[in-house]
Amino acid sequence: GESVGLHLPTLSVQEGDNSIINCAYSNSASDYFIWYKQESGKGPQFIIDIRSNMDKRQGQRVTVLLNKTVKHLSLQIAATQPGDSAVYFCAEFSSASKIIFGSGTRLSIRP
Amino acid sequence: GAVVSQHPSRVICKSGTSVKIECRSLDFQATTMFWYRQFPKKSLMLMATSNEGSKATYEQGVEKDKFLINHASLTLSTLTVTSAHPEDSSFYICSASGRVGGEQFFGPGTRLTVL
Numbered sequence: 743g744e745s746v747g748l749h750l751p752t753l754s755v756q757e758g759d760n761s762i763i764n765c766a767y768s769n770s771a772s773d774y775f776i777w778y779k780q781e782s783g784k785g786p787q788f789i790i791d792i793r794s795n796m797d798k799r800q801g802q803r804v805t806v807l808l809n810k811t812v813k814h815l816s817l818q819i820a821a822t823q824p825g826d827s828a829v830y831f832c833a834e835f836s837s838a839s840k841i842i843f844g845s846g847t848r849l850s851i852r853p
Numbered sequence: 854g855a856v857v858s859q860h861p862s863r864v865i866c867k868s869g870t871s872v873k874i875e876c877r878s879l880d881f882q883a884t885t886m887f888w889y890r891q892f893p894k895k896s897l898m899l900m901a902t903s904n905e906g907s908k909a910t911y912e913q914g915v916e917k918d919k920f921l922i923n924h925a926s927l928t929l930s931t932l933t934v935t936s937a938h939p940e941d942s943s944f945y946i947c948s949a950s951g952r953v954g955g956e957q958f959f960g961p962g963t964r965l966t967v968l
Contacts, residue, residue, distance in 0.1 A: 785857075785946050785959035786897065831896060839954040841887075843896045 752848045761819040763847045765832035770813060774835040777806060777817045780846075781828045789817070789830075824851050856880055857949050859960040866937055867968055874932045874963045876947030882927035883949035887957060888920070891944040903930050937967040 755761045767775070773794035778786035790801045792808050792815070799806050805818040819826055832844045856879040866872050876886055885904050889897040901917075903909040903924035911917045921933040930949075934941055944964055948957040 783944075783962070783964070785859075785948075785962045787959070788956075839885075839950075840899055840902065841948075841957060842899075845896050 751845070752850065754850045754852055755822045756852050757824060758821055761817075761822045761826065761849055763817045763819075763830050763832075763849065765815050765817075765844055767813050767815070767832075767834055769834070770810075771837070772813075772834050775806070775808065775815055776833045776835060776841065777804075778831045778833060778843075779826075779828045780831065786831060786843075819849075822849075822851055824853075827851050855951075855956075855958040857883075857947065857958045857960040859945075859947060859963050861963060862961065863964040863966070865966045865968065868938050869936055871933055871935045872937055872965060874934070874945055874947075874965070876930045876932070876949065876960055878928045878949040878951075878958070881949075881951050881958075883930070884927065884952060885950045886924055886930035887948045887950075888922060888930075888932050889946045889948070891946060891962075893944075897946060900932075934965065937965070939967045941965065942967045 776791040777789040779789050780786045790804050790806050792799045792806045797808055803820045808815045827850055829846045829848050831846045834842045836842055858877045860875045864872055887902050888900045890900050891897045899912050900915045901909045901911045901922050903922050905924050905927050909922035919935055924930040942965055944962050946962040947960045950957045
């Protein structure tokens with residue numbers, strides 16, 4: 743069945759360092775993934791997406807890597823800033839056009 | 854563009870009462886809207902999918918008679934929590950898409966507290 747999950751519930755990073763948030767999925771047929779950022783008390787905000795025909799995609803300060811062999815994707819945030827503090831969700835866009843969210847990783851920034 | 858709003862942003866009600874939450878697409882026509890529920894420190898769970906002018910499709914385990922969804926226009930969907938109880942207290946988030954299978958744009962969420 744379809745499921746998306748995250749390895750770590752919390753991640754603490756020194757300001758200025760790079761952050762890496764990991765995600766595992768179980769459905770080998772999944773072909774579209776999205777990373778969302780959710781700040782406290784707000785709705786999720788689209789960060790970046792990737793399709794299964796790609797291994798890597800870069801945005802502004804963010805990079806998503808997809809390893810289809812081990813069904814793993816990661817979100818890398820360069821030069822982490824205080825404003826990056828949030829919960830990050832990986833999500834799978836299912837064949838039924840539904841978004842299935844992972845459990846989330848809380849990113850906290852140390853000054 | 855692609856802004857989705859929700860109203861109210863937070864609501865407190867007494868047990869047994871009904872609460873209506875609105876989701877509006879402000880600058881596009883949303884053929885499909887989705888309703889999610891999020892408990893504290895948990896992920897978003899899809900409750901139902903609604904297409905304009907037709908009945909909503911509910912996810913397994915979601916009571917359609919308790920969570921009434923109306924999508925009467927291309928810019929408005931409403932979720933009514935009927936006979937609310939404390940266990941219904943949650944963060945309710947909607948999203949809207951301009952086409953089937955298209956990108957979903959999320960609203961800011963509504964915090965429901967049932968006393």
